[in-house]
Amino acid sequence: xxxxxxxxxxxxxxxxxxxxxxxxYGTSQVTALSRALDSQVGSISHHLRMLxxxxxxERAPDPxxxxxxxxxxxxxxxxxxxxxxxxxxxxxxxxxxxxxxxxIRLQFERLQRWHRSRNDPAYAEYDGYSTDSTAWASPEELxxxxxxxxxxxxxxxxxxxxxDGTKRTPVFFFAHVFPTVP
Numbered sequence: 001x002x003x004x005x006x007x008x009x010x011x012x013x014x015x016x017x018x019x020x021x022x023x024x025y026g027t028s029q030v031t032a033l034s035r036a037l038d039s040q041v042g043s044i045s046h047h048l049r050m051l052x053x054x055x056x057x058e059r060a061p062d063p064x065x066x067x068x069x070x071x072x073x074x075x076x077x078x079x080x081x082x083x084x085x086x087x088x089x090x091x092x093x094x095x096x097x098x099x100x101x102x103x104i105r106l107q108f109e110r111l112q113r114w115h116r117s118r119n120d121p122a123y124a125e126y127d128g129y130s131t132d133s134t135a136w137a138s139p140e141e142l143x144x145x146x147x148x149x150x151x152x153x154x155x156x157x158x159x160x161x162x163x164d165g166t167k168r169t170p171v172f173f174f175a176h177v178f179p180t181v182p
Contacts, residue, residue: 002081004092009054010079011099014039015047016106019056019074024170027060027073048072080150107174114172126169134180142177149175 010019017037022028025036030048034041048070051057060073083100086092114128137145153173162168 001085002079003054004086004089004095006054006056006079007081007099008095009050010056011102011106012047012050013102013106014043015051016102018044018047019051022057022072022074023077027063027071030070030072033072045070078150078154080146104176107172110172110174122169126171134182142179145177149177 010016014037018033021033021036028036030041030044033039033048034044037044048057052059052072052075055075057072058075060071062069062071081096083093083096086096117123118128160168
């Protein structure tokens with residue numbers, strides 16, 4: 001189970017963008033993050049320290065050897081959690097529900113942005129994908145499905161050779177699995 005401080009750290013909108021940027025582009029300098037995310041260097045530095053305290057990012061050696069610059073890298077990839085993990089503590093449960101709301105908001109904002117930009121020539125060759133299904137499952141089977149989805153995503157990510165010269169663009173994948181009624 002993730003510590004609630006990790007969940008709340010990552011689900012701040014700018015910290016999530018920093019985390020996603022580092023996941024995609026790897027070790028980066030604070031000023032590069034600031035330019036890429038259109039945010040002030042001081043703000044980026046503050047949020048990096050918050051993510052560092054949560055163990056999500058870490059300081060990285062400066063590849064140029066210049067000790068005056070600050071470089072950062074992802075310390076861990078991916079987070080999987082449920083608000084139910086925090087039911088034992090009313091305070092943590094409240095924080096988890098708010099983090100969940102922030103996460104869902106981010107997911108739908110990205111989906112809506114994709115739909116608005118579908119005609120952008122940069123995405124002409126890309127076709128977004130959607131799927132959904134309804135099935136029967138016990139709580140254990142639902143947990144198993146979640147674990148399988150995470151493992152499938154990791155295997156897929158690791159199978160991509162980023163050095164093969166193929167032109168790529170960042171893609172976003174999200175899934176929710178939950179009990180429902182028809």
